[in-house]
Amino acid sequence: MYKINDNYLKLPGSYLFSTIGKKVNAFATANPDKKIIRLGIGDVTLPLAPAVIDAFHKAVDEMAVKETFMGYAPDLGYEFLRSAIAKNDFEARGVKIDIDEIFVSDGAKSDSGNIGDIFSVDNKIAVCDPVYPVYVDTNAMAGRTGVFDAATERWTNVIYMPCTAETNFAPELPAETPDIIYLCFPNNPTGATINKDELQKWVDYANKVGAVIIYDAAYEAYISEDDVPHTIYECKDAKGCAIEIRSFSKNAGFTGTRLGYTVVPKELKCGDVSLNSLWARRHGTKFNGAPYITQRAGEAVYSPEGKKQTAEQVAYYMNNAKVIKNGLESAGYTVSGGVNAPYIWLKTPNNMTSWQFFDYLLEELNIVGTPGSGFGPSGEGYFRLTAFGTYENTLEAIERIKNA
Amino acid sequence: MYKINDNYLKLPGSYLFSTIGKKVNAFATANPDKKIIRLGIGDVTLPLAPAVIDAFHKAVDEMAVKETFMGYAPDLGYEFLRSAIAKNDFEARGVKIDIDEIFVSDGAKSDSGNIGDIFSVDNKIAVCDPVYPVYVDTNAMAGRTGVFDAATERWTNVIYMPCTAETNFAPELPAETPDIIYLCFPNNPTGATINKDELQKWVDYANKVGAVIIYDAAYEAYISEDDVPHTIYECKDAKGCAIEIRSFSKNAGFTGTRLGYTVVPKELKCGDVSLNSLWARRHGTKFNGAPYITQRAGEAVYSPEGKKQTAEQVAYYMNNAKVIKNGLESAGYTVSGGVNAPYIWLKTPNNMTSWQFFDYLLEELNIVGTPGSGFGPSGEGYFRLTAFGTYENTLEAIERIKNA
Numbered sequence: 001m002y003k004i005n006d007n008y009l010k011l012p013g014s015y016l017f018s019t020i021g022k023k024v025n026a027f028a029t030a031n032p033d034k035k036i037i038r039l040g041i042g043d044v045t046l047p048l049a050p051a052v053i054d055a056f057h058k059a060v061d062e063m064a065v066k067e068t069f070m071g072y073a074p075d076l077g078y079e080f081l082r083s084a085i086a087k088n089d090f091e092a093r094g095v096k097i098d099i100d101e102i103f104v105s106d107g108a109k110s111d112s113g114n115i116g117d118i119f120s121v122d123n124k125i126a127v128c129d130p131v132y133p134v135y136v137d138t139n140a141m142a143g144r145t146g147v148f149d150a151a152t153e154r155w156t157n158v159i160y161m162p163c164t165a166e167t168n169f170a171p172e173l174p175a176e177t178p179d180i181i182y183l184c185f186p187n188n189p190t191g192a193t194i195n196k197d198e199l200q201k202w203v204d205y206a207n208k209v210g211a212v213i214i215y216d217a218a219y220e221a222y223i224s225e226d227d228v229p230h231t232i233y234e235c236k237d238a239k240g241c242a243i244e245i246r247s248f249s250k251n252a253g254f255t256g257t258r259l260g261y262t263v264v265p266k267e268l269k270c271g272d273v274s275l276n277s278l279w280a281r282r283h284g285t286k287f288n289g290a291p292y293i294t295q296r297a298g299e300a301v302y303s304p305e306g307k308k309q310t311a312e313q314v315a316y317y318m319n320n321a322k323v324i325k326n327g328l329e330s331a332g333y334t335v336s337g338g339v340n341a342p343y344i345w346l347k348t349p350n351n352m353t354s355w356q357f358f359d360y361l362l363e364e365l366n367i368v369g370t371p372g373s374g375f376g377p378s379g380e381g382y383f384r385l386t387a388f389g390t391y392e393n394t395l396e397a398i399e400r401i402k403n404a
Numbered sequence: 405m406y407k408i409n410d411n412y413l414k415l416p417g418s419y420l421f422s423t424i425g426k427k428v429n430a431f432a433t434a435n436p437d438k439k440i441i442r443l444g445i446g447d448v449t450l451p452l453a454p455a456v457i458d459a460f461h462k463a464v465d466e467m468a469v470k471e472t473f474m475g476y477a478p479d480l481g482y483e484f485l486r487s488a489i490a491k492n493d494f495e496a497r498g499v500k501i502d503i504d505e506i507f508v509s510d511g512a513k514s515d516s517g518n519i520g521d522i523f524s525v526d527n528k529i530a531v532c533d534p535v536y537p538v539y540v541d542t543n544a545m546a547g548r549t550g551v552f553d554a555a556t557e558r559w560t561n562v563i564y565m566p567c568t569a570e571t572n573f574a575p576e577l578p579a580e581t582p583d584i585i586y587l588c589f590p591n592n593p594t595g596a597t598i599n600k601d602e603l604q605k606w607v608d609y610a611n612k613v614g615a616v617i618i619y620d621a622a623y624e625a626y627i628s629e630d631d632v633p634h635t636i637y638e639c640k641d642a643k644g645c646a647i648e649i650r651s652f653s654k655n656a657g658f659t660g661t662r663l664g665y666t667v668v669p670k671e672l673k674c675g676d677v678s679l680n681s682l683w684a685r686r687h688g689t690k691f692n693g694a695p696y697i698t699q700r701a702g703e704a705v706y707s708p709e710g711k712k713q714t715a716e717q718v719a720y721y722m723n724n725a726k727v728i729k730n731g732l733e734s735a736g737y738t739v740s741g742g743v744n745a746p747y748i749w750l751k752t753p754n755n756m757t758s759w760q761f762f763d764y765l766l767e768e769l770n771i772v773g774t775p776g777s778g779f780g781p782s783g784e785g786y787f788r789l790t791a792f793g794t795y796e797n798t799l800e801a802i803e804r805i806k807n808a
Contacts, residue, residue, distance in 0.1 A: 001614030002583035003524035004674045008682050018479075018688060043475035053468040056697070057461060063661070064457040066794075070660040071447035075422075106510050106662075106692070113690030117545065120407035137689045141521065179406035210405030256474040256696045257467070258510075270408045278412050284422060285541045286517035288510070291698065292660045293460070390470075 007143045012150065016133050016374040017041050023358075024368050031366075037397040039324075039385045040368040042188065042342070044253040046316060048297075049309035052252060055300035059293035073289030076280070077104025077261065081295045084302040085261060089220075089246065095233040097263055101276060103283050104290045104298075107260040108218045108247035113138040114286070115214060115243060115262065118278040119180060126159035126178030128171045130189055130375030130382070132216070135182045153377040162378045163190060169336060169345065170194050173201070177209045183232075184216035186223060189375045189384040190345040191337020195227040199235050206241040212268070212275075213242040218260075221251030221314050223340045239265035243275070250342065252301045252310045259290055259298045317342050320394040321387035327398035328385075342387040345372070357383050365400040411547045416554065420537050420778040421445050427762075428772050435770075441801040443728075443789045444772035446592065446746070448657040450720060452701075453713035456656060459704035463697035477693030480684070481508025481665065485699045488706040489665060493624075493650065499637040501667055505680060507687050508694045508702075511664040512622045512651035517542040518690070519618060519647060519666065522682040523584060530563035530582030532575045534593055534779030534786070536620070539586040557781040566782040567594060573740060573749065574598050577605070581613045587636075588620035590627060593779045593788040594749040595741020599631040603639050610645040616672070616679075617646040622664075625655030625718050627744045643669035647679070654746065656705045656714045663694055663702045721746050724798040725791035731802035732789075746791040749776070761787050769804040 013019065020040055028036055048056075062068035076082065082099040090097040105111050112134055121143050127135055136158065139145050146157030154160060159178045161171035169192035171183070183202060186193045206213050215232040223230055232242045244263040248254035264276045290298075300306045321338040328335045334347040348357040354371030361367040361383075372382030387394070417423065424444055432440055452460075466472035480486065486503040494501040509515050516538055525547050531539055540562065543549050550561030558564060563582045565575035573596035575587070587606060590597045610617045619636040627634060636646045648667040652658035668680045694702075704710045725742040732739045738751040752761040758775030765771040765787075776786030791798070 002527050002616045002674060004677055004679070004682060005522050005524050008522065008685060009677065011685065041476070045470070045473070045475070047470050047473040048467045050468070053464060056464040056467075060457060060460040060464065063452045063460075064454070066449070066451050069449070069451040069657075071449070072445070072659045109692040110690060118409050118412065120409050123406050134689060141686070141689065212406045253473075255476045256693070258692065258695045270406060273408055273413065275408070278408060281412060281415065282545070285538060285545065286514060288513040288662065289660070291662045291695070294695065 005141065007141050010147055011137060011140055012148050016370070019374075020368065020370065024362065027362055034366045036362075036366045036368060037389065037393045038368045039389050039394065039397055040370045042250070042386050042388060043255050044250065044317075044388050045390050046253055046313050048253055048257065049301070049306060049313065051300045051303050051306035051309055052297045055297045056293055059296035063293060070292035073292055073295065075284040075287070075289060076100065077102065077290060078292070078295045081299050084299050088302045090231060090233065093230050093234060095231055097233065098266065101263055101265050102261055103264065103279060104259070104261045104295060105283075105287065106258045106290055107249065108216065108245050109134055111245050111260055111262045112214065112216060114282065115245070115279070116142050116144070117282050117286075118275060123179035124157060124159060125180045125182065126161055126174050127182045128163050128184070128187070129160040129377060130163065130372055130379030131182065132184060132188050133375065135214070160376065160378070163187070163192065164378055165336075165347075168192060170198065173205050178211055181206060181211050181213045182216070183213055184218070186219040186228070186341035187343075188219065188341075189343055189370065189372065189379065191339070191341035191343035192345075193223065193225070193228045193340045196229045196234060199229050199232060203232065203235040203238045203241060207237055211241065215242050215244045217244055218247040219250055219341050220246070221310070222318060222342050224318065225340055228340050233263070233265075239267045241268065243268065248298055248301060251314060252306075253313060254298075257294060257297065259294050316391065317387045320389060320391055323391070323394050323398055324385055324387060327402055331402045338387065344385045344387065346383050346385065348381050348383050351381070354380055354383055365397075365404060367397045367400060409545065411545050414551055415541060415544055416552050420774070423778075424772065424774065428766065431766055438770045440766075440770045440772060441793065441797045442772040443793050443798065443801055444774045446654070446790050446792055447659050448654065448721075448792050449794050450657055450717050452657055452661065453705075453710060453717065455704045455707050455710035455713055456701045459701045460697055463700035467697060474696035477696055477699065479688040479691070479693060480504065481506065481694060482696070482699045485703050488703050492706045494635060494637065497634050497638060499635055501637065502670065505667050505669050506665055507668065507683060508663070508665045508699060509687075509691065510662045510694055511653065512620065512649050513538055515649050515664055515666045516618065516620060518686065519649070519683070520546050520548070521686050521690075522679060527583035528561060528563060529584045529586065530565055530578050531586045532567050532588070532591070533564040533781060534567065534776055534783030535586065536588060536592050537779065539618070564780065564782075567591070567596065568782055572596060574602065577609050582615050585610060585615050585617045586620070587617055588622070590623040590632070590745035591747075592623065592745075593747055593774065593776065593783065595743070595745035595747035596749075597627065597629070597632045597744045600633045600638060603633050603636060607636065607639040607642045607645060611641055615645065619646050619648045621648055622651040623654055623745050624650070625714070626722060626746050628722070629744055632744050637667070637669075643671045645672065647672065652702055652705060655718060656710075657717060658702075661698060661701065663698050720795065721791045724793060724795055727795070727798050727802055728789055728791060731806055735806045742791065748789045748791065750787050750789065752785050752787050755785070758784055758787055769801075769808055771801045771804060
């Protein structure tokens, strides 16, 4: 008799956003007259930029003609896109990344889950607490996290790095030495960032203890302050210890379009083994390339018009972030994030739990947010609102909260 | 110090098609004046059907407008596509598949690699020999295959089911009981099929011994004979033991567009555990949905125009298959496949090894094919040609072979 991967059975409940979705659907069905404003899931609302739309149409037309039709894409992605990435996301920041260090994919969620494939099950991971659930859940599925202890709401074999108000929601170097460290800056869910000197400490630490950093920079486009690094490779010797994951979802609205990439530097080695080669093998064996038309659309994000148009989208969302942050502060809330990230992290009022506040917002004010405790035990008593709604809805939501 | 997944180090050489690609590139660079005809990799050459192109343009236009813009897709895929699949691929064949048993993805290669995630490492797999390398390589990466024995060219912990001329290139029930059985019909690489009664024997066997069948039906559209099943669920009780993987790559030319789906029936259970739930969890945690525009394009494949246009494409390729099969036979080759599949499987002449014949075809006739031994030891002495070239190139390639 075949056996299942029973690590799946250790996962507590369902994926956070599925649970939220079910709650919201149930409320909406029971209350069809209520206008629900969704500031929960980090999904964008602005349409794709005109430059991206044009590139899509052009590429679709190429697919309609024998002479320009494109079959299987190269495993790593088309050179035109990887060159644009190398030039705009790295060279422009003074960082040299070769195009064969860039692996184009269908998105950062897939990559941050799949990257675990190339590591042994016998690695101990360290994650921020609170944290994007995908890092922990995918490691749990792989059998790397021990068992889930319902009492502490923690996995027994994971190093948690609490990110609390006391540390400005940044992690501190862990007491126990991890093998794999997940970092995400600007942070989801807290919106926190660290400056270059602080990130350098993590790089130095990883190089010293022989850990690898999985650096999720999906929100890089939202950085507004000068001393916040846009890529971990701005730090000295980061190529020896860090993998960076990037997304087109938040800077260019590709959540429903799917495109991302991962950088695995060639000098990143475990003994003699190049992680770049391992990921190339994984990519070539379990993935069949991102679609040609989507890679052309991604290329257009780096065109002069694409840059301008997507920067305007980011500015639009960051104005929402300001509306939320200022509005909540004037309503007496304790708020962080929202300056270098599209996420606002607020302390729930009156010592409500995160889910109590979720229910209150949904049922009383018809606003959907994300309970901080869904991201880890240190998120308890906190709540995440996103700036990805429309300006009008964002304003209305904040008015509802202020008037409550 | 972190540790890599050293199962990767057990993989012999690189992925078959990468090796071929490198050889062909080297030859092309050294011989820029030669016209190389590629009948190696199973990549299509016809442009996307007009109905698909129209659907793409329409969906791209929707993404350009706030009111119709689509963000994250539902984990399983949009209902419009899953309904079209349920109706056209199953109901039309007398098979009832619920839409929540259908998981839309970025393609059959990803799914056939990723499906292993939901099974324990302690399962023994059975594969046809020769076989599509992805099944074995992905299981090797997961640590399920033992070690590779260079002498026998076999993994020590895999049950191989030889598919030889004596068995019409169909596998026989294995002597040792497997946990997971990979079947692909119409077969890649041999082009062989089995009829419904024969497939029923596999279903009955799997149900009896408690094995699960991973059924790859990527080439279903190429079936021309009446008694060949289009889906494993045409067989009685198949929902209790089989997962089916489908692709839009070969029936609609989506190799560079990326769309596929996997059926995991709700009644497929390991003890009390529903595999449908496990795959839903995997899909929801490590994948973020197929793009909206691509799902609309996929839906168009099932429209009346889409069906007609893609059927014409299949007919075009099957005419190529006939050209290859008849041409090789008239040149004295021993040939199979090409009737219900776009693959022609030929015995190499003069006792050449598969790679010797590869080199001969590339260097002397400037034709690229795929060495049978690349698919497993029982493929030695065989060679695969695909019908996916243009008619003109296919004809020219066969003329070159006939005149050699």
